[in-house]
Amino acid sequence: QVQLQESGPGLVKPSETLSLTCTVSGGSISSYQWTWIRQPPGKGLEWIGYIYYSGTTNYNPSLKSRVTISLDTSKNQFSLNLSSVTAADTAVYYCARPCGSYRKDAFDIWGQGTLVTVSS
């Protein structure tokens, strides 16, 4: 059974880069559009973007200038970098996988989520 686990700093200073890693266990990272989603405190879910195992990416237009998602197949991991963060980037960050290898939506596997706070 595939499981996802986010890891990374829980506190990031304003203007710096937020970096998180999602480790995929119980299955291969090959295939699927590996996705990052976040939820600011008291707000709704926001789709950040995905990376396909081939390296193809697609990002939320509102975050595109600051987001990079990358893949490390040797470690079965994918990562999120979000640059020039502000307090508005404080959120619980989830990694997720869609329910089909050809799909970009319908996420049936999620990590537990990790809270990242942006503060000096």
Place this chain on the structure above:
Amino acid sequence: QSALTQPASVSGSPGQSITISCTGTSSDVGGYNYVSWYQHHPGKAPKLMIYDVTNRPSGVSNRFSGSKSGNTASLTISGLQAEDEADYYCSSFTSRSTVVFGGGTKLTVL
């Protein structure tokens, strides 16, 4: 991309049925049969309840059902139970090959 529009809250008594709406545009909800619904209990990961407008993943109760008309999708929960109390989010695939979520609806079981 703008978030899909959901009511902020809905409520119902045990045993009753409730419906949550999710309104988008022809570039997302209206343009594709790729609407999903998630149940989210605070502190837990969201759970996929409906995908492709009407399909239930294995293990999801048949009390949950989905539909769509034009640019508006709906989630209906019948035979409401206390454990259904949670936040519910819709999402849709979009014409930009991205995904957009709704603002979320808090379901209260009275």
